[in-house]
Amino acid sequence: MEGIEASEVSHIALLVIGSGAAGMSAAVAARRAAERSGKSCSITLLERNARPGTKIRISGGGKCNVTHRGTPAELLEKGYLRPNEKRFLRTAFYSFTNTDLLDLLRSRGVETEERADGKVFPLSGDASSVVVAFEELLRASSVRQLFSCRIRSVERQGKKFLVTTAAGALLTADVVLLATGGVSWSRTGTTGDGLAIARALGHSIKGASAALAPLYTVKPPPANLSGVALRSVAFFATAGGRSVERRGDLLFTHRGFSGPAALSLSRDIGELFTLFGSVSLFVDLFPEQSAPELEEQLLLQARRNGAQMVRKFLQNCPIAPCRGTFAIAPHGTIPTALLPFIMRHAALENDVTWSGLVREKRQSLLAVLKRLPLGIVRDVPLDQGEVSAGGVSLSEVNPKTMQSRIVPKLFFCGELLDYAGEIGGFNLQAAFSTGWIAGTHAIDS
Ligand SMILES: Cc1cc2nc3c(=O)[nH]c(=O)nc-3n(C[C@H](O)[C@H](O)[C@H](O)COP(=O)(O)OP(=O)(O)OC[C@H]3O[C@@H](n4cnc5c(N)ncnc54)[C@H](O)[C@@H]3O)c2cc1C
Known part of the structure; x- marks a missing residue:
């Protein structure tokens, strides 16, 4: 259904604003809760875009990494690095689990597969199948859906909410559920409207910052490295005497770095x-070996094969080998394109052999293999993040119901809240889970 006329004033029992993962989940859950308690109430889901689930459609590169394997406890442990976020999401994750989500999708014909x-x-490998399933669930739940309808403001008026659309239409609602998402990928409709509405209603908003975002460096990596991936390395960043680190795959891009390790660390790096303004990036190509262990192995190589060019050795050298498995290549070898980069940073001539590698130079190579400088951060672009950190302060929302502790009958769910999950399906699960309990409790409020 398209937008409402400015002259139309309608009253709604439950108004859900934002038809993403959280809003759709909330509306379906609300109808089920209403049916369980024998209540008949009007539920309306409003969306500024012309169709629902825009972000779901682009998630996981169009394939939608909808959730992650494991118990709720395991998901919380793997997916949320900050203790307050784990605490806040606990009830939601136990109330509406990954299994509940997959059962719901299966009930609409969406089968899923778990990767290693x-x-x-x-x-199906098609993210839109998830949206189609929720559209069917919404229709079956008699949820009124309005599209191309952007909400400008929500005010508390006595026991009701007065809601104004950008086109000037007025609505009243008994209960309002804000599910307007974060602030990254703003072209998908997430421009922070819900945060402004929450602030106007008296909530504290933690400023938005990038998470799961690529990193841009002051000096981009050499063009020939763009697209080169390093497997299972330790990627780390330092600034002001502090250091943050993540293990995983790292990808060189034409502007800097991406891949799981960079995306995962981007929130810490952004902070x-x-x-501090200036953040330096490094990679440890041998995270399983301490520097003395690695030096011992380099010395062994020099003793065994003095005539070999160091470059040749590195070319066949296993990258990020597991402890004690230096001689085999479980993760592939150091990419050839990276070798001149390593040699330059270690100030080594291209054709230096092990026997020509005096102690100082060996130390320099060792230092570079353990701490290869990757540049200085120029930007952690907020809009490019798969999610944004920051949002409605968690301390002002009841984690058991998602109801505001400040404004009665106001509920929040999804990325609008001040949490940000790891890559791996944790953010969609959090949106579906918080949406589900918000919708359920909105009916009882
Ligand atoms: C490129 C990309 C890939 C991703 N891949 C994955 C992945 O594979 N797995 C994963 O778990 N997570 C992934 N995420 C993150 C995940 O998509 C989001 O965390 C999740 O969709 C958030 O759900 P939400 O319902 O809270 O917000 P959203 O899905 O953003 O929905 C909010 C909705 O509210 C609407 N809205 C906003 N303001 C208004 C207003 N004033 N009036 C009316 N409507 C409004 C918006 O148009 C939007 O449709 C990805 C994100 C991106 C950008």
């Missing part, structure tokens, strides 16, 4: 960047 790394995707 624990990520779960629709078997260092805000605090």
